[in-house]
Amino acid sequence: MKKAILFWIMFFAFSLALLAQEAKIDQPAPDFKLEDINGMDVLLSDYSGKIVVLEWINFDCPYVRKHYQSGNIPKMQDKYTKQGVIWMAICSSAPGKEGNLPTGEIKKRIKQYNGKMTFYLIDSDGKVGKMYGAKTTPHFFIINKEGKLVYSGAVDDKPSTDIENIKTARNYVTEVLDSLLAGKNPPVKVTKPYGCSVKY
Amino acid sequence: MKKFVLITYIFSFVLFSFAFAVEKYRDKQISIEIVPATKAIEKGKENLFAVKVKLTKGWHIYWQNPGDAGEPTILEISTNIPNQQKIIPQYPVPTYKNTSGLVTLEYRDVVYFPFYLWIPQDFDKKDLEIQLKAKWLVCKHICIPGKAIITKKFQISNGNLKFLQNNEILNSLKLIPKDTILGERKLSSNSALLKFPLNFEDRLRKVFFYPITEGVFDLELEPEFSTSGNELSMRLPFVRYIWGDTSNIEGVVEFTFDNGKKKNFVTKFVK
Numbered sequence: 179m180k181k182a183i184l185f186w187i188m189f190f191a192f193s194l195a196l197l198a199q200e201a202k203i204d205q206p207a208p209d210f211k212l213e214d215i216n217g218m219d220v221l222l223s224d225y226s227g228k229i230v231v232l233e234w235i236n237f238d239c240p241y242v243r244k245h246y247q248s249g250n251i252p253k254m255q256d257k258y259t260k261q262g263v264i265w266m267a268i269c270s271s272a273p274g275k276e277g278n279l280p281t282g283e284i285k286k287r288i289k290q291y292n293g294k295m296t297f298y299l300i301d302s303d304g305k306v307g308k309m310y311g312a313k314t315t316p317h318f319f320i321i322n323k324e325g326k327l328v329y330s331g332a333v334d335d336k337p338s339t340d341i342e343n344i345k346t347a348r349n350y351v352t353e354v355l356d357s358l359l360a361g362k363n364p365p366v367k368v369t370k371p372y373g374c375s376v377k378y
Numbered sequence: 379m380k381k382f383v384l385i386t387y388i389f390s391f392v393l394f395s396f397a398f399a400v401e402k403y404r405d406k407q408i409s410i411e412i413v414p415a416t417k418a419i420e421k422g423k424e425n426l427f428a429v430k431v432k433l434t435k436g437w438h439i440y441w442q443n444p445g446d447a448g449e450p451t452i453l454e455i456s457t458n459i460p461n462q463q464k465i466i467p468q469y470p471v472p473t474y475k476n477t478s479g480l481v482t483l484e485y486r487d488v489v490y491f492p493f494y495l496w497i498p499q500d501f502d503k504k505d506l507e508i509q510l511k512a513k514w515l516v517c518k519h520i521c522i523p524g525k526a527i528i529t530k531k532f533q534i535s536n537g538n539l540k541f542l543q544n545n546e547i548l549n550s551l552k553l554i555p556k557d558t559i560l561g562e563r564k565l566s567s568n569s570a571l572l573k574f575p576l577n578f579e580d581r582l583r584k585v586f587f588y589p590i591t592e593g594v595f596d597l598e599l600e601p602e603f604s605t606s607g608n609e610l611s612m613r614l615p616f617v618r619y620i621w622g623d624t625s626n627i628e629g630v631v632e633f634t635f636d637n638g639k640k641k642n643f644v645t646k647f648v649k
Contacts (some may be wrong), residue, residue, distance in 0.1 A: 203619060240523060272478075276520050304478070311618045313446040313480060330619040337449060339523045368621045370593055374521045375447030378478035 201310040203330060203367050207321040210306045212268065212299040215281050220297050225264045226325050229358050231351070233295070234307065234376060235267040236277030236315035237287045240339045241373035245316065246291040248341045251333065255294035258355050267295040270307030275377035277315065278302060304378040314373035320354050320364070329354045331369030403526040407437045407516045410528060412508050415492075415547040418535035419506055422499040428490040428547045429453050429467050429510055437518045438484040441472035443592045445482040449515040449523070453491055458507040459498070467491035470553035471630055471642050472588065474597075481597035483588060490550035497534070505531040555630050555642040563627055563647035569615045570595070570627065572647050576610040580635035585612060587645075589629040593622030 199208035207230075209223045222230065233251070236242055245251040255265050269284075271277035279287070284298055301307055310319055311330070320329035334347035354364040402411040408431065415426035431451075433439065440448040455465040469491060472483040497506060513525040561574030572587075585603040589595045596617045603612045612631075616624075627647040634640050 200618070238520060240521060308479060331621060368619045370621045372449065373447070374517070375477070375480050375482065378480065 199309060201319065201327050201330075203327055205327060206325050207319075207327040208309055210309065212301055212306060214297045214299050215284050218297075220266070220299055222266075222321075223325075227323055228262060228264050229258075229323055229355065230264045230266065230321040231258070231355070232310065232312075232319040232321070233265065233267045234312040234315050234317040235269050235298070236271055236374060236377060237279065237284070238276045239315045239374035242315050244339045244341055245333060245344070246287075246293070248344055249292065250344050251316070252292045252294055254349075254352060254355075256292075258359075259294055259296055261359055263355060263359075264297075265295045266297045266299055267293070268299045268301050268306060268312075270301040270304045270312060271377040272304060273302055276374070277377055304376070307376055307378065312376050314371040315376060316373055317371040317376070318351050320351070320358070322358055328358070328364050329367060330371070331366070332371045332373075335369070337370070337372035400526065400528055401530050403512070403528055405524070407434050407518075407522060408432070408439070408514065408524065410510070410512055410526060412510055412528060412530045413490075413544060413547065414532060415544045419497070419532045420535050421497045421501050424494045424496045426492060426494055426547065427508065428492040428544075428550065429455075429512070431485065431489050431491070433486055433488070433516065435487075437516050438475075438482075438486045439489075439514045439516050441483040441485065441588070442469050443483055443588070443590055444515075445475075445484075445597055446480045448482050448484070448517060448521070451485075451515075452511075452513040454511045455493055456509045456511075457495060458503055458505075459495065459501060462495075465493050465495070467493040468554045470550060471555065471632060474586070474588075476598060479598060483597075488546075490547050492547060492551060492554060501534070503534075505533055507531050553642070555644045558644045558646060559631070561645055561647045565624055569613050570624070570647075572612045572614065572627070572645070573609055574631075574645060574647075576605060576608050578633070578635070578641075580637055580639065582610075582633055583636050584634040585610065586632045586634075587612060587614060587629050588632065589614075589627070590644075591622050591627050591629065593617065594620055594624055594627065 201208055211219055211221045214220050259265050269277055316333055318333055319327060322328045331350055333351050334349045336343035336347040350366050350369050357364050410431050413428055413430045419425050439451045442450050444450050453467050472485060475482050475484055508530055510528040515521055515523050559574050561572055564571040587601050596615045599615050601612045601614045629645055630642055631645045632640060632642050
């Protein structure tokens with residue numbers, strides 16, 4: 179009986195600690211569990227020891243469309259997942275709001291854009307989005323192999339919907355991932371995220 | 379069919395979001411034009427104009443610091459006045475909006491961005507030509523970026539035109555911070571303490587700070603303020619991920635007094 183009480187106390191304390199967690203740069207990335215579009219539970223901590231990209235997504239946002247229609251983000255997903263990076267696209271759009279699409283429509287869009295993310299995760303109550311402080315779509319967070327959050331910000335330095343700008347943009351996500359894969363410190367930690375607001 | 383839909387979409391997107399050198403820009407969400415404050419445009423004096431932006435109900439654009447999301451509205455004026463540099467119109471104090479923890483600083487309905495033009499006495503053109511380059515992001519349940527070049531000619535008065543005032547523009551000047559206060563700042567790990575001189579007779583009820591400097595302050599939390607003698611101190615918490623320049627803090631401070639009156643100032647802070 180005592181053991182059971184102790185178990186439940188520890189369980190609630192652990193749950194509260196998780197709830198209170200807030201992602202911060204250079205700190206351990208808080209764990210979360212979300213369901214992907216195939217109905218599979220995905221736990222961040224299952225990928226410890228790997229570089230993880232969290233990409234906040236809303237396929238109806240023109241800024242997201244810019245990077246998917248141009249193939250910019252799908253190419254990055256393809257390149258880095260082939261090098262062992264785990265790429266989690268997370269949609270925090272609340273039910274009835276822009277970007278909260280039926281699973282079939284999400285799969286259709288991923289196919290249309292040739293998306294190569296490892297998972298497309300559903301966060302319709304916005305808990306994980308708020309835990310990480312995701313403000314815009316897209317908004318990127320990168321976790322290193324040690325499980326620390328090392329980057330928060332934009333995909334690049336051209337806050338526009340103009341596809342032409344991609345050619346001349348400084349791609350922060352690529353820079354951070356290349357340096358992490360080379361065992362170096364990322365050249366940037368925080369940049370201004372740009373895009374549509376996350377539709378919490 | 380898919381190609382047709384895509385082409386139609388791209389065509390309408392381009393059509394609605396970009397217009398070249400029109401007198402007035404208008405689409406389903408927004409209309410933009412240059413309006414004079416007076417009917418008579420006169421040489422040898424400063425003339426007041428404004429960029430008038432009218433938004434369809436429910437839609438909004440953003441202040442120079444949009445807040446947690448969105449993009450700033452960018453307005454740039456040029457004219458055919460010789461040696462006239464480009465002018466940035468003045469931005470009225472925005473509306474603070476908190477949507478599920480995401481704070482935006484925005485404009486709705488009708489907003490005037492005033493600007494003054496001094497026309498020299500020896501200006502020899504028949505018309506004053508004003509060109510506006512505008513770029514915006516208009517949002518409701520979705521966001522639509524847009525840009526336009528608007529050119530409008532105004533006849534220079536020969537003295538026969540009636541001097542009529544546009545009261546809406548004149549009223550909009552009340553929302554423009556006129557004076558600048560220089561203050562001091564002290565930074566800690568999680569907040570900035572801003573101090574500036576205060577010289578009001580009325581009793582303060584509330585102070586609000588709209589940072590022009592982006593990416594430094596957490597807009598969701600209201601600033602704590604206190605007064606001591608002729609000095610006001612305001613503590614502003616930092617945003618979780620700082621990407622802005624903490625060494626160059628600028629903003630608009632809005633004082634609300636017990637009698638309901640408001641005053642706005644531009645504030646700049648140094649070490």
